[in-house]
Amino acid sequence: MTTTAVRVEDLKKDYVMGAEVVHAVRGITLEVPAGDYVAIMGPSGSGKSTFLNLLACLDRPSSGRYFLGEDDVARMDDDQLSEIRASRIGMVFQSYNLIQQLTVLENIEVPLMYRGNVKPEERRRCRELAQLVGLGDRLGHRPMQLSGGQQQRVAIARSLANNPYFVLADEATGNLDSATSDEILALFEQLNDTGKTIIMVTHEQDVAEHAKRIVRLRDGMLQSDEQRGSDRRQKQLSGLWAAPAPEGSGVGG
Numbered sequence: 366m367t368t369t370a371v372r373v374e375d376l377k378k379d380y381v382m383g384a385e386v387v388h389a390v391r392g393i394t395l396e397v398p399a400g401d402y403v404a405i406m407g408p409s410g411s412g413k414s415t416f417l418n419l420l421a422c423l424d425r426p427s428s429g430r431y432f433l434g435e436d437d438v439a440r441m442d443d444d445q446l447s448e449i450r451a452s453r454i455g456m457v458f459q460s461y462n463l464i465q466q467l468t469v470l471e472n473i474e475v476p477l478m479y480r481g482n483v484k485p486e487e488r489r490r491c492r493e494l495a496q497l498v499g500l501g502d503r504l505g506h507r508p509m510q511l512s513g514g515q516q517q518r519v520a521i522a523r524s525l526a527n528n529p530y531f532v533l534a535d536e537a538t539g540n541l542d543s544a545t546s547d548e549i550l551a552l553f554e555q556l557n558d559t560g561k562t563i564i565m566v567t568h569e570q571d572v573a574e575h576a577k578r579i580v581r582l583r584d585g586m587l588q589s590d591e592q593r594g595s596d597r598r599q600k601q602l603s604g605l606w607a608a609p610a611p612e613g614s615g616v617g618g
């Protein structure tokens with residue numbers, strides 16, 4: 366059975382600027398199954414940031430529906446939105462957004478702190494996440510003592526700490542050199558291979574090509590939604606995507 370990580374229906378966001386209304390997102394309908402890896406692209410001003418802020422529950426749509434699991438987030442009040450953001454959404458930013466005074470392990474634990482003290486089994490899980498991103502031997506380091514790529518690894522581990530519905534990455538490789546960027550993209554692919562749902566915003570085509578699916582926005586609307594292979598081998602076989610999926614494989618549709 367395929368479960369849905371995110372579903373939005375006719376999502377709209379208007380910004381009122383005095384007498385003027387900016388229609389930043391003008392009716393986006395999109396379903397992201399659990400385990401998907403989606404890149405969101407589009408020219409400047411096409412609504413990427415606005416859409417990302419809606420998905421991140423940092424902002425509320427003007428109209429439309431937004432389901433996370435069974436819950437319609439579009440109908441939630443500010444407190445409920447903060448709660449769901451803290452408890453079920455993982456964010457990775459271009460500038461890492463780590464807390465300089467905290468160690469690697471403490472930074473990874475940050476999403477768990479809003480509920481109070483971190484429990485021993487949660488701390489154990491955070492250590493495992495540090496290991497997963499290759500920083501098991503850097504738990505006591507502070508962000509200043511790490512390279513950019515290592516800091517982004519901490520941020521990725523942090524994004525997983527609350528067992529999120531999906532990880533939302535905003536130009537996550539934008540500050541990194543190309544070799545380090547490739548390492549971070551390889552880590553995202555590795556996480557996706559273990560079933561994590563990833564949605565990333567990027568303006569770079571070669572970054573987007575690491576995703577399974579590329580969604581393009583234009584003027585606040587969906588311009589295209591392209592399915593790609595999940596790995597290089599499947600990419601080479603991408604011509605076969607037009608063929609019907611084998612019975613019961615669950616990859617069709």
Ligand code: ADP
Pocket residue numbers: 380381382387388389407408409410411412413414415416
């Ligand atoms: P992108 O991230 O793709 O460059 P944005 O989502 O930032 O696009 O912007 C989409 C449109 O909404 C643009 O026309 C932009 O000027 C407008 N916009 C974005 N944020 C605001 C805001 N806070 N107030 C008013 N207009 C905004």
Ligand code: MG
Pocket residue numbers: 413414415
């Ligand atoms: Mg933007």
